[in-house]
Amino acid sequence: MTAHKIVRMAAPTLRDVAQLAGVHPATASRALNPATRPLVNADTARKVLRAAESIGYQPNPIARSLKTARTSTVGLVIPDLTNPLFPPIVRGIEDVLTPAGYSAWIVNTDNDLAREETQVESLRSRQVEGLIIATARREHPLLARLHRQGIKMVLVNRRVEGLDLPSVTADDDAGIGLAVAHLAGLGHRRIAHLAGPQTTSTGVTRARAFQHAIRDLGLAEDPALMVECGYWSETEGALALRNLLDSGADFTAVVAGNDLIALGCYDVFAERGMSCPDDMSVVGFNEMPFLDKMNPPLTTVSVPHYDIGSEAARLLLDTIDDPERPARSIMLAPSMVVRASTGPPAASQGATA
């Protein structure tokens, strides 16, 4: 009775190639590596390449990493892949990393500090050469510590106060300006802001930008018209709007901190029989997918997420290539996407202005 089991042949190594080509492993190594290939006789090189090809040789990146102390990997720290904000960023990152021979380890933190620590730790132990961090906390001892330890990193969608770290963000200031100007152009004078968590850098930036825009355009400056949401979520958005409405505040339009908060408003409209945009206009932020299919299609500020990702990856690769290079930060311009959730204020409301 013969053995039927499939015999898994060990993957060919450099030695196998060298043996087949009749040269020393060192020579084979040089021939296979484009950077050192010029050191070896062209004929020899050809012979080695052919030998490698013929047995399907693939260099073992583990062994190479052990020797060179480089892994060609970077860590990608995001809050939650299920948030539609992040996949385009991830794609942007990967599309830059891949041609450069790098790959990304993705970890989710669920916005949990402890989880973030352990995940980053696991990335470090995997010897990533750098970190792209897209979690949103405004200040975080972890980042300061990593920075002190000389970990190369790039921030995405956030800045950290007091730390000179490269970052790629949308120009939130300009984006909010666009949103407010759009509403003002429609005739709105009393506009509310459902701000994102003020523990996040984007939450703070957008809230400040809102105040500036209101002032610049000479609209109603009323602190009562600014409410903070505890999370960037629909439920929090709904909650905030309910509170605002119940407080008896007088406003005809809402600039939401992001699209999810804006969609939360839709729930309140449904509850209270309000019509959007007739009774209330709403602008979101981010341009997440399928907004055009919503009821009503949501007017929003579009942020180039894919580009944010690709720029971040480029920044990180630059830092890896030249650690001395000073930290740059990049800000990308958003644009306005006008849909059906915004319109002129109702006559009865506009009258107050």
Next chain:
Amino acid sequence: MTAHKIVRMAAPTLRDVAQLAGVHPATASRALNPATRPLVNADTARKVLRAAESIGYQPNPIARSLKTARTSTVGLVIPDLTNPLFPPIVRGIEDVLTPAGYSAWIVNTDNDLAREETQVESLRSRQVEGLIIATARREHPLLARLHRQGIKMVLVNRRVEGLDLPSVTADDDAGIGLAVAHLAGLGHRRIAHLAGPQTTSTGVTRARAFQHAIRDLGLAEDPALMVECGYWSETEGALALRNLLDSGADFTAVVAGNDLIALGCYDVFAERGMSCPDDMSVVGFNEMPFLDKMNPPLTTVSVPHYDIGSEAARLLLDTIDDPERPARSIMLAPSMVVRASTGPPAASQGATA
């Protein structure tokens, strides 16, 4: 003038720990590894652990992998992370892998065969211990080849004909049955199917299931009411519905191959001034996010994506632990989510039934 540059100390190695603890590196290794710790004197072990702790020793996974030929990583092959279908699957996978000490490399293929080949190749060269494959082609020489080579893998959301591979899928048959029964219950007799690409296993399964369900319920069996979409996309869904409408076919409801195809129908309704569900009912498939916010909120078949991911990861870990274990396949039950895109057929239409 003193040097200001931060001196990056080399990470402590096993030798450092051993030296500090006054033992041989081999002993330190045994003490540090829970599996071999019983081999060493309890006191010695404590000493080693303390030493490791004190200098912040982290084992180098690269070196370990080189020695053990195990990487504790698996490859995750998906078409496109941007498709909202996949992030929950990925989370399900990661939430099982992480506690087991494994991590996943994610690659996108964009449904491109060549890209899939190179991506899988890159995963293999990174020495992943197994593959979870969520790309949708029904037959693919690549998979057969990988299987022959003994690569451990689990299929997600698909089966491959003639190959005995473990897989985790939703019970598409049952799901489509649910959808058709729901429409039949509302009084629809002439139901169309906008099928997904018949090059994908889900596309085929759902189309067949549709035919069976129609027959079982004694509804109108009309080949003209089945149309194939070239992709699982909104535009293809819109295209298919337009063609169907233009052909003069008589139907009051649509079972779409997936949610995107269903949403494509919405575009056609808007174009032609049709009202959903009054003029036409639509059911989607998958329960992608934010369907409740659509106009109208989409009735759909909900598939437990997260669970699909976690089951797939479990299957793969099982295979890795025991390669001899026969391939199991798992089918998860879908459920109906009734929203506002389905209703009774209009009286004028229902009359034909």
Next chain:
DNA sequence: TTGTAGGCGTTATCAT
């Protein structure tokens, strides 16, 4: 231009 030798950090095997 090519070969030699040593080592990256860890673990498996053998010997003590």
Next chain:
DNA sequence: ATGATAACGCCTACAA
């Protein structure tokens, strides 16, 4: 129970 030794696959001074 611990130590010595070698090896995983690759790269790179250095020597020839």
